Amino acid sequence: MSHDPNDLPPRPASASRCETTEIVLPGMTNGLGNLMGGHLLHMMDVCAAISAQRHSGQVCVTASVDSVDFRAPIRLGDVVVMASFVNRAFRTSMEVELEVWAENPRTGHRTKSNRAYYTFVAVGPDGPLPVPPVLPETPDETERYNGAARRRELRLVLAGRLALDDATNLMALLRDRRPTPES
Ligand SMILES: CC(C)(COP(=O)(O)OP(=O)(O)OC[C@H]1O[C@@H](n2cnc3c(N)ncnc32)[C@H](O)[C@@H]1OP(=O)(O)O)[C@@H](O)C(=O)NCCC(=O)NCCS
Secondary structure, X not given: OOOXXXXXXXXXHHHHOEEEEEEOOHHHEOOOOEEOHHHHHHHHHHHHHHHHHHHHOOOEEEEEEOOOOXXXXXXXXXXXXXXXXXXXXXXXXXXXXXXXXEEOOOOOOEEEEEEEEEEEEEEEOOEEOOOOOEEOOOHHHHHHHHHHHHHHHHHHHHOOOOXXXXXXXXXXXXXXXXXXXXX
C-alpha cells in the first residue's frame, strides 16, 4: 500500500459531490416548529463524510468543524437541501465544504441557511491513511482549492498544531490585506 499521497492519482473535485434532501418532520423540530440545530448538524456531518469517503475511498472520521452559524431557521415541512464536496486534500486530511438551503415546498424557493467547513481524516486499522490530491477543474473550484490552504493553516494554528510563523499562506494573506498608508 502507498504511503505517499503524491503516488495516488488526483481525483476531480466534482467526483466527491454529495447532495441530500430531507423533509422536516415533527420529530425533528423544537418548540417553535423549527428544525433542531443538533439534528441539522448530524445531517451535515453525514453528508460531508460521504464526500470525504467518495474522494478518498476510505473510511473517514471528523477531525474538526469550523464555526457553523445558523443564519435562518428551517421550518416544519421545509425541504432541507445540502451539498458537500472536497475542496482540497492534504496528506491524510481533506477540507470538505458544505452548504445548506431550506426549500419551501409550495414555491420551490431556496433560502441559504448554513455553510460549514469540515476536516475529515481517512483512517485504517493502524491510523491515518494518505488520500489522493484534488484536481480543481473550474475557476470556482480553483478558488476554493487555494482558500483551503489558508483555512487549514488557521484551524491548525487555533488547534495548537501549527506555529503562526509557519502559517505562510495565512500570513501572506494578512500582509496583503494590511491597509497601505495614504499618500
Ligand atoms: C482525527 C485523528 C484521526 C487524527 O489523529 P492524529 O493522531 O492527530 O494524527 P496526525 O497527527 O497524523 O493527523 C492526521 C491529520 O489530521 C489533521 N488534524 C488533526 N487534528 C486536526 C484538527 N483539530 N483540525 C484540523 N486538522 C486536524 C492533521 O493536520 C493531519 O492532516 P494531514 O495528514 O493532512 O497533514 C484522531 O484525532 C481521531 O481519531 N480523532 C477522533 C475522530 C472522531 O472520532 N470523530 C468523530 C467525532 S466524535
